[in-house]
Amino acid sequence: MVTLSPHHPQALLLSLPLGFAAKCLPSDSTCFPSQDEFNALSKSLPTADVIYPGLSRYKAWSDAISLHNQRLDSDHIPHCAVRAQSEEDVILVVKFCSENNLLLSIKSTGHCYSGNCVQQDSFLLDMSLMNDLSLNADGESITLQPGSNFDALYALNEESGTQSVGGMCGTVGPVGFSLGGGHGPLIRSYGLGTDQILSVDLVTAAGKLISVSKSSDPDLFWALQGGGGGSFGVVTSITLRTHPAPSSLTSYVCNYPLSLSIDYEVGDSGVATVGSWWSDVMPNLPNEWTFFSVLLPAPIPLEQNIPEYDKNTMQGLLSLEGLFNGDYSSAVESLGLQGLLDLDVDRQMSCKFENHTSLKTWHDSRWFGKTPVPTRNYMSTSFAQKNFDGKNLAKVAVNAILNTDNTMSSFFGIQTGGAVNSASDTDTAISSAFRNSDMLMEIDANWILKSNDDAQTAWTHGVGLDVAALDDIAGAYVNEPDPNLDDWEDMFWGANFQRLQEIKSAVDPTAFFECWQCVHA
Numbered sequence: 284m285v286t287l288s289p290h291h292p293q294a295l296l297l298s299l300p301l302g303f304a305a306k307c308l309p310s311d312s313t314c315f316p317s318q319d320e321f322n323a324l325s326k327s328l329p330t331a332d333v334i335y336p337g338l339s340r341y342k343a344w345s346d347a348i349s350l351h352n353q354r355l356d357s358d359h360i361p362h363c364a365v366r367a368q369s370e371e372d373v374i375l376v377v378k379f380c381s382e383n384n385l386l387l388s389i390k391s392t393g394h395c396y397s398g399n400c401v402q403q404d405s406f407l408l409d410m411s412l413m414n415d416l417s418l419n420a421d422g423e424s425i426t427l428q429p430g431s432n433f434d435a436l437y438a439l440n441e442e443s444g445t446q447s448v449g450g451m452c453g454t455v456g457p458v459g460f461s462l463g464g465g466h467g468p469l470i471r472s473y474g475l476g477t478d479q480i481l482s483v484d485l486v487t488a489a490g491k492l493i494s495v496s497k498s499s500d501p502d503l504f505w506a507l508q509g510g511g512g513g514s515f516g517v518v519t520s521i522t523l524r525t526h527p528a529p530s531s532l533t534s535y536v537c538n539y540p541l542s543l544s545i546d547y548e549v550g551d552s553g554v555a556t557v558g559s560w561w562s563d564v565m566p567n568l569p570n571e572w573t574f575f576s577v578l579l580p581a582p583i584p585l586e587q588n589i590p591e592y593d594k595n596t597m598q599g600l601l602s603l604e605g606l607f608n609g610d611y612s613s614a615v616e617s618l619g620l621q622g623l624l625d626l627d628v629d630r631q632m633s634c635k636f637e638n639h640t641s642l643k644t645w646h647d648s649r650w651f652g653k654t655p656v657p658t659r660n661y662m663s664t665s666f667a668q669k670n671f672d673g674k675n676l677a678k679v680a681v682n683a684i685l686n687t688d689n690t691m692s693s694f695f696g697i698q699t700g701g702a703v704n705s706a707s708d709t710d711t712a713i714s715s716a717f718r719n720s721d722m723l724m725e726i727d728a729n730w731i732l733k734s735n736d737d738a739q740t741a742w743t744h745g746v747g748l749d750v751a752a753l754d755d756i757a758g759a760y761v762n763e764p765d766p767n768l769d770d771w772e773d774m775f776w777g778a779n780f781q782r783l784q785e786i787k788s789a790v791d792p793t794a795f796f797e798c799w800q801c802v803h804a
Protein backbone atom coordinates (compact mmCIF):
# COMPACT_ATOMS: atom_id res chain seq x y z
CA MET A 284 0.00 0.00 0.00
CA VAL A 285 1.20 3.52 -0.77
CA THR A 286 1.33 5.75 2.28
CA LEU A 287 0.45 9.41 2.11
CA SER A 288 3.57 11.42 1.40
CA PRO A 289 4.08 14.30 3.86
CA HIS A 290 3.82 16.65 0.87
CA HIS A 291 0.43 15.34 -0.31
CA PRO A 292 -2.31 18.03 -0.42
CA GLN A 293 -4.19 16.53 2.48
CA ALA A 294 -1.03 16.30 4.55
CA LEU A 295 -0.06 19.76 3.35
CA LEU A 296 -2.92 21.28 5.28
CA LEU A 297 -1.68 19.63 8.49
CA SER A 298 2.06 20.14 8.29
CA LEU A 299 3.60 22.55 5.84
CA PRO A 300 6.86 21.62 4.13
CA LEU A 301 9.63 24.15 3.69
CA GLY A 302 8.79 26.83 1.14
CA PHE A 303 5.01 26.72 1.66
CA ALA A 304 3.13 29.54 3.39
CA ALA A 305 0.41 28.98 6.01
CA LYS A 306 -2.98 29.79 4.48
CA CYS A 307 -6.17 30.82 6.19
CA LEU A 308 -8.60 27.90 5.90
CA PRO A 309 -12.40 27.90 6.41
CA SER A 310 -11.99 26.19 9.79
CA ASP A 311 -10.21 29.26 11.20
CA SER A 312 -12.84 31.88 11.99
CA THR A 313 -10.18 34.28 13.29
CA CYS A 314 -8.90 34.95 9.79
CA PHE A 315 -11.44 33.51 7.32
CA PRO A 316 -13.57 36.22 5.60
CA SER A 317 -17.21 36.55 6.65
CA GLN A 318 -20.07 35.54 4.37
CA ASP A 319 -20.81 39.26 3.85
CA GLU A 320 -17.32 39.71 2.46
CA PHE A 321 -17.78 36.76 0.07
CA ASN A 322 -21.16 38.22 -0.98
CA ALA A 323 -19.55 41.60 -1.68
CA LEU A 324 -16.92 39.93 -3.85
CA SER A 325 -19.62 38.04 -5.73
CA LYS A 326 -21.53 41.27 -6.46
CA SER A 327 -18.37 42.98 -7.70
CA LEU A 328 -17.53 40.32 -10.31
CA PRO A 329 -18.56 41.61 -13.76
CA THR A 330 -19.30 38.24 -15.41
CA ALA A 331 -19.42 35.57 -12.68
CA ASP A 332 -20.48 34.93 -9.11
CA VAL A 333 -19.25 32.96 -6.13
CA ILE A 334 -20.89 29.53 -5.88
CA TYR A 335 -20.90 26.95 -3.08
CA PRO A 336 -21.67 23.24 -2.61
CA GLY A 337 -25.38 22.49 -2.27
CA LEU A 338 -28.48 21.95 -4.32
CA SER A 339 -29.22 25.50 -5.46
CA ARG A 340 -26.48 25.63 -8.15
CA TYR A 341 -25.78 21.90 -8.30
CA LYS A 342 -24.89 21.64 -12.04
CA ALA A 343 -22.64 24.71 -12.02
CA TRP A 344 -20.94 23.50 -8.85
CA SER A 345 -20.36 19.94 -10.07
CA ASP A 346 -19.05 21.18 -13.44
CA ALA A 347 -16.74 23.63 -11.68
CA ILE A 348 -15.14 21.05 -9.41
CA SER A 349 -15.20 18.04 -11.76
CA LEU A 350 -11.90 16.25 -12.28
CA HIS A 351 -11.03 13.74 -14.96
CA ASN A 352 -9.60 11.37 -12.33
CA GLN A 353 -12.52 9.97 -10.31
CA ARG A 354 -10.15 8.69 -7.60
CA LEU A 355 -9.90 12.28 -6.40
CA ASP A 356 -13.61 13.01 -6.12
CA SER A 357 -14.04 12.70 -2.38
CA ASP A 358 -11.18 14.73 -0.98
CA HIS A 359 -10.81 17.58 -3.45
CA ILE A 360 -13.76 19.74 -2.45
CA PRO A 361 -13.16 23.48 -2.42
CA HIS A 362 -14.91 25.89 -0.06
CA CYS A 363 -16.33 27.89 -2.98
CA ALA A 364 -15.75 28.50 -6.68
CA VAL A 365 -15.88 31.21 -9.32
CA ARG A 366 -16.40 30.18 -12.93
CA ALA A 367 -14.50 33.08 -14.49
CA GLN A 368 -15.67 34.49 -17.81
CA SER A 369 -13.39 37.52 -18.05
CA GLU A 370 -9.94 38.70 -17.06
CA GLU A 371 -11.57 41.14 -14.63
CA ASP A 372 -13.23 38.21 -12.78
CA VAL A 373 -9.80 36.61 -12.43
CA ILE A 374 -8.15 39.80 -11.18
CA LEU A 375 -10.81 40.39 -8.51
CA VAL A 376 -10.64 36.79 -7.25
CA VAL A 377 -6.84 36.85 -7.06
CA LYS A 378 -6.90 40.14 -5.12
CA PHE A 379 -9.56 38.85 -2.69
CA CYS A 380 -7.67 35.60 -2.03
CA SER A 381 -4.35 37.38 -1.71
CA GLU A 382 -5.66 40.05 0.70
CA ASN A 383 -7.30 37.35 2.85
CA ASN A 384 -4.44 34.82 2.58
CA LEU A 385 -6.73 32.12 1.13
CA LEU A 386 -5.59 28.96 -0.62
CA LEU A 387 -6.40 29.44 -4.33
CA SER A 388 -6.85 26.55 -6.78
CA ILE A 389 -6.66 27.14 -10.53
CA LYS A 390 -8.39 24.68 -12.81
CA SER A 391 -8.71 24.79 -16.59
CA THR A 392 -9.85 21.43 -18.00
CA GLY A 393 -9.33 19.45 -14.79
CA HIS A 394 -6.98 16.79 -16.18
CA CYS A 395 -4.47 17.29 -13.37
CA TYR A 396 -3.53 13.76 -12.32
CA SER A 397 -2.76 14.53 -8.68
CA GLY A 398 -5.79 16.78 -8.15
CA ASN A 399 -3.69 19.87 -7.46
CA CYS A 400 -6.02 21.96 -9.65
CA VAL A 401 -8.86 21.50 -7.10
CA GLN A 402 -7.45 21.60 -3.58
CA GLN A 403 -9.45 20.74 -0.48
CA ASP A 404 -10.97 23.80 1.28
CA SER A 405 -9.54 26.19 -1.29
CA PHE A 406 -11.13 29.02 -3.31
CA LEU A 407 -11.43 27.48 -6.77
CA LEU A 408 -10.95 29.60 -9.87
CA ASP A 409 -12.47 27.53 -12.67
CA MET A 410 -11.22 28.77 -16.06
CA SER A 411 -13.10 26.26 -18.20
CA LEU A 412 -15.70 28.76 -19.47
CA MET A 413 -12.95 30.96 -20.95
CA ASN A 414 -12.46 28.77 -23.99
CA ASP A 415 -12.02 30.93 -27.10
CA LEU A 416 -9.25 30.33 -29.59
CA SER A 417 -8.33 32.01 -32.86
CA LEU A 418 -5.69 32.14 -35.56
CA ASN A 419 -3.72 35.38 -35.38
CA ALA A 420 -3.35 37.76 -38.32
CA ASP A 421 0.23 36.56 -38.94
CA GLY A 422 -1.22 33.12 -39.84
CA GLU A 423 1.59 31.55 -37.85
CA SER A 424 0.25 31.51 -34.30
CA ILE A 425 -2.91 30.70 -32.41
CA THR A 426 -4.07 32.35 -29.19
CA LEU A 427 -6.06 30.13 -26.85
CA GLN A 428 -7.88 30.65 -23.58
CA PRO A 429 -7.30 28.00 -20.90
CA GLY A 430 -10.71 26.30 -21.18
CA SER A 431 -10.16 25.41 -24.85
CA ASN A 432 -8.88 21.98 -25.77
CA PHE A 433 -7.08 19.96 -28.44
CA ASP A 434 -10.28 18.91 -30.20
CA ALA A 435 -10.96 22.61 -30.85
CA LEU A 436 -7.31 23.33 -31.69
CA TYR A 437 -7.03 20.51 -34.24
CA ALA A 438 -10.30 21.63 -35.87
CA LEU A 439 -8.92 25.17 -36.20
CA ASN A 440 -5.65 23.74 -37.58
CA GLU A 441 -7.59 21.81 -40.21
CA GLU A 442 -9.57 24.90 -41.24
CA SER A 443 -6.46 27.07 -41.49
CA GLY A 444 -3.99 24.62 -43.06
CA THR A 445 -1.76 24.80 -39.97
CA GLN A 446 -0.41 22.29 -37.48
CA SER A 447 0.06 22.68 -33.74
CA VAL A 448 1.87 20.63 -31.15
CA GLY A 449 -0.92 19.23 -28.99
CA GLY A 450 -1.65 16.15 -26.97
CA MET A 451 -3.17 12.78 -27.71
CA CYS A 452 -6.37 13.36 -25.82
CA GLY A 453 -8.77 15.88 -27.35
CA THR A 454 -10.28 17.01 -24.05
CA VAL A 455 -6.96 18.16 -22.54
CA GLY A 456 -6.23 21.88 -22.39
CA PRO A 457 -3.30 23.77 -23.91
CA VAL A 458 -2.30 25.85 -20.87
CA GLY A 459 -1.29 23.21 -18.29
CA PHE A 460 -0.03 21.04 -21.16
CA SER A 461 2.33 23.72 -22.54
CA LEU A 462 3.49 25.11 -19.18
CA GLY A 463 4.57 21.64 -18.00
CA GLY A 464 6.11 20.25 -21.20
CA GLY A 465 3.52 18.90 -23.62
CA HIS A 466 4.08 15.67 -25.52
CA GLY A 467 2.08 14.59 -28.53
CA PRO A 468 2.26 13.16 -32.04
CA LEU A 469 4.25 16.03 -33.58
CA ILE A 470 6.94 16.62 -30.94
CA ARG A 471 9.69 14.93 -32.92
CA SER A 472 8.98 17.26 -35.85
CA TYR A 473 8.62 20.54 -33.93
CA GLY A 474 9.66 20.12 -30.28
CA LEU A 475 7.59 20.02 -27.10
CA GLY A 476 4.40 21.97 -26.49
CA THR A 477 6.38 24.33 -24.28
CA ASP A 478 8.80 25.11 -27.13
CA GLN A 479 5.87 26.57 -29.11
CA ILE A 480 4.97 29.26 -26.53
CA LEU A 481 5.32 32.78 -27.92
CA SER A 482 3.63 34.70 -25.12
CA VAL A 483 1.52 34.17 -22.03
CA ASP A 484 -1.04 36.57 -20.54
CA LEU A 485 -1.31 36.04 -16.82
CA VAL A 486 -2.63 37.64 -13.65
CA THR A 487 0.13 37.98 -11.06
CA ALA A 488 -0.09 37.56 -7.29
CA ALA A 489 -0.51 41.34 -7.09
CA GLY A 490 -3.62 41.08 -9.26
CA LYS A 491 -2.01 42.65 -12.32
CA LEU A 492 -2.61 41.35 -15.86
CA ILE A 493 0.71 41.16 -17.73
CA SER A 494 1.82 39.77 -21.07
CA VAL A 495 5.04 37.74 -20.80
CA SER A 496 7.31 36.95 -23.74
CA LYS A 497 10.99 36.18 -24.13
CA SER A 498 11.74 39.83 -24.81
CA SER A 499 9.46 41.37 -22.14
CA ASP A 500 10.55 39.19 -19.18
CA PRO A 501 13.11 36.52 -20.06
CA ASP A 502 13.26 35.00 -16.54
CA LEU A 503 9.54 34.56 -16.04
CA PHE A 504 9.13 33.38 -19.64
CA TRP A 505 11.86 30.77 -19.03
CA ALA A 506 10.02 29.57 -15.90
CA LEU A 507 6.73 29.31 -17.80
CA GLN A 508 8.41 27.04 -20.36
CA GLY A 509 8.40 23.88 -18.28
CA GLY A 510 7.88 25.09 -14.69
CA GLY A 511 4.29 23.75 -14.74
CA GLY A 512 0.94 25.36 -13.93
CA GLY A 513 -0.23 26.90 -10.70
CA SER A 514 2.98 28.61 -9.52
CA PHE A 515 3.53 31.93 -11.22
CA GLY A 516 0.11 33.39 -11.96
CA VAL A 517 -3.27 32.67 -13.49
CA VAL A 518 -2.93 32.30 -17.25
CA THR A 519 -5.80 33.94 -19.09
CA SER A 520 -4.48 33.16 -22.58
CA ILE A 521 -1.49 31.65 -24.32
CA THR A 522 -0.13 32.23 -27.82
CA LEU A 523 1.43 29.19 -29.50
CA ARG A 524 3.45 28.90 -32.69
CA THR A 525 1.86 26.96 -35.56
CA HIS A 526 3.49 25.23 -38.54
CA PRO A 527 2.36 24.82 -42.15
CA ALA A 528 0.53 21.50 -42.55
CA PRO A 529 1.82 18.97 -45.09
CA SER A 530 -0.68 17.85 -47.73
CA SER A 531 -0.97 14.41 -46.12
CA LEU A 532 0.11 12.41 -43.10
CA THR A 533 0.62 8.67 -42.84
CA SER A 534 0.04 6.30 -39.96
CA TYR A 535 1.32 2.79 -39.36
CA VAL A 536 -0.09 0.35 -36.82
CA CYS A 537 1.33 -3.07 -36.07
CA ASN A 538 0.54 -5.45 -33.22
CA TYR A 539 2.45 -8.31 -31.63
CA PRO A 540 1.32 -10.81 -28.99
CA LEU A 541 2.71 -10.95 -25.46
CA SER A 542 2.46 -14.36 -23.83
CA LEU A 543 3.29 -15.96 -20.53
CA SER A 544 5.93 -18.63 -20.92
CA ILE A 545 8.05 -20.59 -18.50
CA ASP A 546 11.08 -18.52 -19.28
CA TYR A 547 9.43 -15.31 -20.30
CA GLU A 548 12.67 -13.70 -21.47
CA VAL A 549 12.96 -15.99 -24.48
CA GLY A 550 10.70 -17.70 -26.97
CA ASP A 551 7.44 -16.05 -27.83
CA SER A 552 6.81 -14.06 -24.65
CA GLY A 553 7.25 -10.83 -26.59
CA VAL A 554 10.20 -9.53 -24.55
CA ALA A 555 12.58 -10.08 -27.46
CA THR A 556 10.30 -8.21 -29.88
CA VAL A 557 9.78 -5.25 -27.55
CA GLY A 558 13.50 -5.08 -26.69
CA SER A 559 14.57 -5.21 -30.31
CA TRP A 560 12.05 -2.53 -31.27
CA TRP A 561 13.28 -0.19 -28.54
CA SER A 562 17.03 -0.85 -28.98
CA ASP A 563 17.50 -1.53 -32.68
CA VAL A 564 14.71 0.15 -34.64
CA MET A 565 12.98 3.03 -32.82
CA PRO A 566 16.12 5.17 -32.17
CA ASN A 567 16.97 5.26 -35.88
CA LEU A 568 13.66 6.54 -37.22
CA PRO A 569 13.57 9.98 -38.88
CA ASN A 570 12.04 12.89 -36.96
CA GLU A 571 8.85 12.84 -39.02
CA TRP A 572 7.88 9.63 -37.19
CA THR A 573 6.54 9.63 -33.64
CA PHE A 574 5.74 6.15 -32.32
CA PHE A 575 3.72 5.07 -29.32
CA SER A 576 4.71 1.67 -27.86
CA VAL A 577 1.58 0.52 -26.07
CA LEU A 578 1.69 -2.61 -23.93
CA LEU A 579 -1.73 -3.84 -22.89
CA PRO A 580 -3.07 -6.95 -21.08
CA ALA A 581 -5.56 -7.43 -23.98
CA PRO A 582 -6.85 -5.53 -27.01
CA ILE A 583 -9.24 -2.75 -26.02
CA PRO A 584 -12.81 -4.01 -26.57
CA LEU A 585 -14.62 -2.26 -29.47
CA GLU A 586 -11.48 -0.21 -30.18
CA GLN A 587 -8.71 -2.48 -31.44
CA ASN A 588 -9.87 -4.91 -34.08
CA ILE A 589 -7.19 -7.62 -34.23
CA PRO A 590 -8.74 -10.85 -35.60
CA GLU A 591 -5.44 -12.76 -35.16
CA TYR A 592 -5.46 -12.13 -31.42
CA ASP A 593 -6.14 -15.49 -29.71
CA LYS A 594 -7.02 -15.02 -26.08
CA ASN A 595 -6.31 -18.70 -25.34
CA THR A 596 -2.64 -18.42 -26.22
CA MET A 597 -1.96 -14.72 -25.87
CA GLN A 598 -2.01 -12.79 -22.60
CA GLY A 599 -1.12 -9.34 -23.81
CA LEU A 600 -0.38 -7.07 -26.71
CA LEU A 601 2.33 -4.78 -27.99
CA SER A 602 0.66 -2.21 -30.17
CA LEU A 603 2.97 0.05 -32.19
CA GLU A 604 1.15 3.17 -33.27
CA GLY A 605 3.13 5.57 -35.44
CA LEU A 606 2.33 8.84 -37.17
CA PHE A 607 4.53 10.12 -40.01
CA ASN A 608 4.30 13.87 -40.57
CA GLY A 609 4.46 13.53 -44.35
CA ASP A 610 3.46 11.48 -47.36
CA TYR A 611 2.89 7.76 -47.76
CA SER A 612 5.85 6.82 -49.93
CA SER A 613 8.43 8.48 -47.63
CA ALA A 614 6.76 6.81 -44.65
CA VAL A 615 6.88 3.32 -46.18
CA GLU A 616 10.44 3.79 -47.35
CA SER A 617 11.77 4.92 -43.97
CA LEU A 618 10.16 2.05 -42.04
CA GLY A 619 11.49 -0.43 -44.60
CA LEU A 620 14.99 1.01 -44.33
CA GLN A 621 15.00 0.91 -40.55
CA GLY A 622 13.71 -2.65 -40.38
CA LEU A 623 10.36 -2.23 -38.68
CA LEU A 624 8.45 -3.88 -41.52
CA ASP A 625 10.66 -6.96 -41.04
CA LEU A 626 10.59 -7.02 -37.24
CA ASP A 627 9.36 -10.49 -36.18
CA VAL A 628 7.31 -10.86 -39.34
CA ASP A 629 5.82 -14.19 -38.23
CA ARG A 630 4.32 -12.64 -35.12
CA GLN A 631 2.89 -9.48 -36.68
CA MET A 632 -0.88 -8.98 -36.40
CA SER A 633 -3.11 -6.58 -38.33
CA CYS A 634 -0.35 -4.27 -39.57
CA LYS A 635 -1.39 -1.44 -41.84
CA PHE A 636 -0.50 1.96 -43.27
CA GLU A 637 -3.17 4.66 -43.65
CA ASN A 638 -3.24 8.04 -45.34
CA HIS A 639 -4.72 11.08 -43.55
CA THR A 640 -5.57 14.53 -44.84
CA SER A 641 -4.86 16.25 -41.51
CA LEU A 642 -3.75 15.65 -37.95
CA LYS A 643 -7.42 15.89 -36.97
CA THR A 644 -8.53 13.04 -39.23
CA TRP A 645 -5.72 10.83 -37.90
CA HIS A 646 -6.44 11.82 -34.29
CA ASP A 647 -10.20 11.23 -34.59
CA SER A 648 -9.61 7.79 -36.10
CA ARG A 649 -7.44 6.50 -33.25
CA TRP A 650 -8.70 4.93 -30.02
CA PHE A 651 -6.80 7.46 -27.87
CA GLY A 652 -8.37 10.29 -29.88
CA LYS A 653 -11.83 9.41 -28.52
CA THR A 654 -13.17 11.22 -25.45
CA PRO A 655 -11.76 9.29 -22.50
CA VAL A 656 -14.27 7.72 -20.13
CA PRO A 657 -13.52 9.09 -16.67
CA THR A 658 -12.23 6.36 -14.37
CA ARG A 659 -10.20 6.16 -11.18
CA ASN A 660 -6.59 6.56 -12.18
CA TYR A 661 -3.01 6.47 -10.99
CA MET A 662 0.00 7.30 -13.15
CA SER A 663 3.75 7.05 -12.86
CA THR A 664 6.21 8.38 -15.45
CA SER A 665 9.91 8.43 -16.24
CA PHE A 666 12.23 9.08 -19.18
CA ALA A 667 14.42 6.57 -21.05
CA GLN A 668 17.69 8.35 -21.79
CA LYS A 669 19.66 8.08 -25.05
CA ASN A 670 21.09 4.59 -25.54
CA PHE A 671 18.90 3.07 -22.81
CA ASP A 672 18.93 -0.72 -22.73
CA GLY A 673 15.66 -1.60 -24.48
CA LYS A 674 16.01 -5.28 -23.69
CA ASN A 675 16.28 -4.74 -19.92
CA LEU A 676 13.38 -2.32 -19.98
CA ALA A 677 11.32 -4.79 -22.04
CA LYS A 678 11.69 -7.45 -19.32
CA VAL A 679 10.26 -5.12 -16.67
CA ALA A 680 7.50 -3.68 -18.88
CA VAL A 681 6.29 -7.00 -20.33
CA ASN A 682 6.45 -8.68 -16.94
CA ALA A 683 4.35 -5.91 -15.37
CA ILE A 684 1.67 -6.13 -18.07
CA LEU A 685 1.53 -9.94 -18.04
CA ASN A 686 1.14 -9.95 -14.27
CA THR A 687 -1.62 -7.45 -13.67
CA ASP A 688 -5.22 -8.59 -13.28
CA ASN A 689 -6.51 -5.19 -14.43
CA THR A 690 -7.25 -5.12 -18.17
CA MET A 691 -7.38 -1.31 -18.01
CA SER A 692 -3.68 -1.01 -17.14
CA SER A 693 -1.07 -0.07 -19.67
CA PHE A 694 2.54 0.77 -20.30
CA PHE A 695 2.51 3.65 -22.77
CA GLY A 696 5.88 4.60 -24.29
CA ILE A 697 5.87 7.93 -26.14
CA GLN A 698 8.83 8.32 -28.46
CA THR A 699 10.70 11.56 -27.75
CA GLY A 700 14.13 12.39 -29.24
CA GLY A 701 14.05 14.24 -32.56
CA ALA A 702 13.24 17.94 -32.17
CA VAL A 703 12.60 17.43 -28.43
CA ASN A 704 16.38 17.16 -28.10
CA SER A 705 17.03 20.35 -30.09
CA ALA A 706 16.88 22.83 -27.21
CA SER A 707 19.61 22.73 -24.57
CA ASP A 708 19.13 21.65 -20.92
CA THR A 709 18.95 25.29 -19.82
CA ASP A 710 17.09 26.98 -22.71
CA THR A 711 13.82 26.29 -20.89
CA ALA A 712 12.88 24.92 -17.46
CA ILE A 713 12.37 21.42 -18.94
CA SER A 714 14.68 18.98 -17.13
CA SER A 715 17.69 17.48 -18.84
CA ALA A 716 16.09 14.05 -18.22
CA PHE A 717 13.17 15.04 -20.47
CA ARG A 718 15.23 17.03 -23.00
CA ASN A 719 17.73 14.25 -23.65
CA SER A 720 15.28 11.38 -23.61
CA ASP A 721 14.36 8.89 -26.30
CA MET A 722 11.07 7.86 -24.72
CA LEU A 723 8.63 9.08 -22.07
CA MET A 724 7.09 6.13 -20.24
CA GLU A 725 3.68 6.20 -18.61
CA ILE A 726 2.63 3.38 -16.32
CA ASP A 727 -1.07 3.88 -16.14
CA ALA A 728 -3.80 2.12 -14.16
CA ASN A 729 -7.49 2.85 -14.63
CA TRP A 730 -10.24 1.20 -12.62
CA ILE A 731 -13.83 1.70 -11.49
CA LEU A 732 -14.27 0.63 -7.87
CA LYS A 733 -12.95 2.55 -4.88
CA SER A 734 -12.24 -0.77 -3.18
CA ASN A 735 -9.46 -1.33 -5.74
CA ASP A 736 -7.68 1.94 -4.95
CA ASP A 737 -4.94 0.45 -2.77
CA ALA A 738 -4.11 -2.47 -5.07
CA GLN A 739 -4.04 -0.39 -8.27
CA THR A 740 -2.11 2.46 -6.68
CA ALA A 741 0.45 0.00 -5.33
CA TRP A 742 0.82 -1.73 -8.72
CA THR A 743 1.46 1.52 -10.57
CA HIS A 744 3.75 3.00 -7.93
CA GLY A 745 5.68 -0.30 -7.71
CA VAL A 746 6.16 -0.73 -11.47
CA GLY A 747 7.21 2.92 -11.63
CA LEU A 748 9.93 2.25 -9.04
CA ASP A 749 11.07 -0.89 -10.91
CA VAL A 750 11.41 1.07 -14.15
CA ALA A 751 13.14 3.99 -12.41
CA ALA A 752 15.69 1.62 -10.88
CA LEU A 753 17.02 0.58 -14.30
CA ASP A 754 20.17 2.15 -15.76
CA ASP A 755 19.64 5.18 -18.03
CA ILE A 756 16.14 5.90 -16.76
CA ALA A 757 15.70 9.33 -15.14
CA GLY A 758 13.26 12.00 -14.02
CA ALA A 759 9.46 12.20 -14.13
CA TYR A 760 6.94 14.33 -16.03
CA VAL A 761 5.37 17.13 -13.98
CA ASN A 762 2.09 16.91 -15.93
CA GLU A 763 1.74 13.17 -15.38
CA PRO A 764 3.08 12.73 -11.88
CA ASP A 765 2.99 9.98 -9.33
CA PRO A 766 1.54 12.05 -6.47
CA ASN A 767 3.56 10.04 -3.96
CA LEU A 768 6.90 10.52 -5.65
CA ASP A 769 9.80 11.21 -3.31
CA ASP A 770 12.13 13.95 -4.38
CA TRP A 771 9.67 15.32 -6.93
CA GLU A 772 11.41 18.69 -7.35
CA ASP A 773 14.53 16.91 -8.58
CA MET A 774 12.58 14.36 -10.63
CA PHE A 775 10.54 17.03 -12.46
CA TRP A 776 13.16 19.72 -12.98
CA GLY A 777 16.61 18.41 -12.01
CA ALA A 778 19.26 21.14 -12.01
CA ASN A 779 16.71 23.73 -13.27
CA PHE A 780 14.79 23.67 -9.98
CA GLN A 781 17.10 26.14 -8.28
CA ARG A 782 16.53 28.83 -10.93
CA LEU A 783 12.79 28.13 -10.80
CA GLN A 784 12.87 28.76 -7.03
CA GLU A 785 14.71 32.06 -7.50
CA ILE A 786 12.18 33.23 -10.10
CA LYS A 787 9.29 32.11 -7.89
CA SER A 788 10.68 34.19 -4.97
CA ALA A 789 11.03 37.22 -7.22
CA VAL A 790 7.59 37.12 -8.88
CA ASP A 791 5.53 35.76 -5.96
CA PRO A 792 7.39 36.87 -2.80
CA THR A 793 4.52 36.00 -0.44
CA ALA A 794 4.13 32.48 -1.93
CA PHE A 795 0.52 33.29 -2.76
CA PHE A 796 0.28 30.68 -5.55
CA GLU A 797 0.65 27.31 -3.93
CA CYS A 798 -0.25 23.82 -4.97
CA TRP A 799 0.87 20.26 -4.49
CA GLN A 800 3.99 19.31 -6.54
CA CYS A 801 4.25 22.90 -7.86
CA VAL A 802 7.34 25.13 -7.84
CA HIS A 803 7.85 26.68 -4.40
CA ALA A 804 10.49 29.08 -3.05
Ligand SMILES: Cc1cc2nc3c(=O)[nH]c(=O)nc-3n(C[C@H](O)[C@H](O)[C@H](O)COP(=O)(O)OP(=O)(O)OC[C@H]3O[C@@H](n4cnc5c(N)ncnc54)[C@H](O)[C@@H]3O)c2cc1C
Pocket residue numbers: 351388389390391392393394395396399400410429449450451452455456457458459460463464465466467511512513514516517518519655762763798801
Ligand atom coordinates in the same frame (compact mmCIF):
# COMPACT_ATOMS: atom_id res chain seq x y z
C1 LIG B 1 -6.77 11.74 -20.18
C2 LIG B 1 -5.52 12.57 -20.15
C3 LIG B 1 -4.75 12.68 -21.30
C4 LIG B 1 -3.57 13.44 -21.30
N1 LIG B 1 -2.83 13.50 -22.44
C5 LIG B 1 -1.68 14.22 -22.44
C6 LIG B 1 -0.86 14.28 -23.61
O1 LIG B 1 -1.16 13.70 -24.65
N2 LIG B 1 0.29 14.99 -23.54
C7 LIG B 1 0.68 15.65 -22.39
O2 LIG B 1 1.75 16.27 -22.39
N3 LIG B 1 -0.08 15.61 -21.28
C8 LIG B 1 -1.24 14.91 -21.28
N4 LIG B 1 -2.00 14.88 -20.14
C9 LIG B 1 -1.58 15.66 -18.97
C10 LIG B 1 -1.90 17.14 -19.16
O3 LIG B 1 -0.83 17.77 -19.82
C11 LIG B 1 -2.08 17.81 -17.80
O4 LIG B 1 -3.16 17.24 -17.15
C12 LIG B 1 -2.26 19.33 -17.97
O5 LIG B 1 -1.89 19.94 -16.80
C13 LIG B 1 -3.65 19.71 -18.35
O6 LIG B 1 -3.73 21.10 -18.47
P1 LIG B 1 -5.00 21.98 -18.09
O7 LIG B 1 -4.77 23.29 -18.70
O8 LIG B 1 -6.24 21.31 -18.37
O9 LIG B 1 -4.85 22.16 -16.52
P2 LIG B 1 -5.56 21.46 -15.30
O10 LIG B 1 -5.52 20.00 -15.50
O11 LIG B 1 -6.86 22.08 -15.04
O12 LIG B 1 -4.48 21.87 -14.19
C14 LIG B 1 -3.15 21.38 -14.24
C15 LIG B 1 -2.20 22.27 -13.45
O13 LIG B 1 -2.09 23.55 -14.04
C16 LIG B 1 -2.59 24.56 -13.19
N5 LIG B 1 -3.42 25.44 -14.02
C17 LIG B 1 -4.55 25.10 -14.67
N6 LIG B 1 -5.02 26.16 -15.32
C18 LIG B 1 -4.16 27.17 -15.11
C19 LIG B 1 -4.15 28.53 -15.52
N7 LIG B 1 -5.11 29.03 -16.29
N8 LIG B 1 -3.13 29.31 -15.10
C20 LIG B 1 -2.15 28.81 -14.31
N9 LIG B 1 -2.13 27.54 -13.87
C21 LIG B 1 -3.14 26.72 -14.28
C22 LIG B 1 -3.39 23.84 -12.14
O14 LIG B 1 -3.49 24.54 -10.94
C23 LIG B 1 -2.64 22.54 -12.02
O15 LIG B 1 -1.50 22.71 -11.22
C24 LIG B 1 -3.19 14.12 -20.11
C25 LIG B 1 -3.98 14.03 -18.96
C26 LIG B 1 -5.12 13.26 -18.98
C27 LIG B 1 -5.93 13.14 -17.72
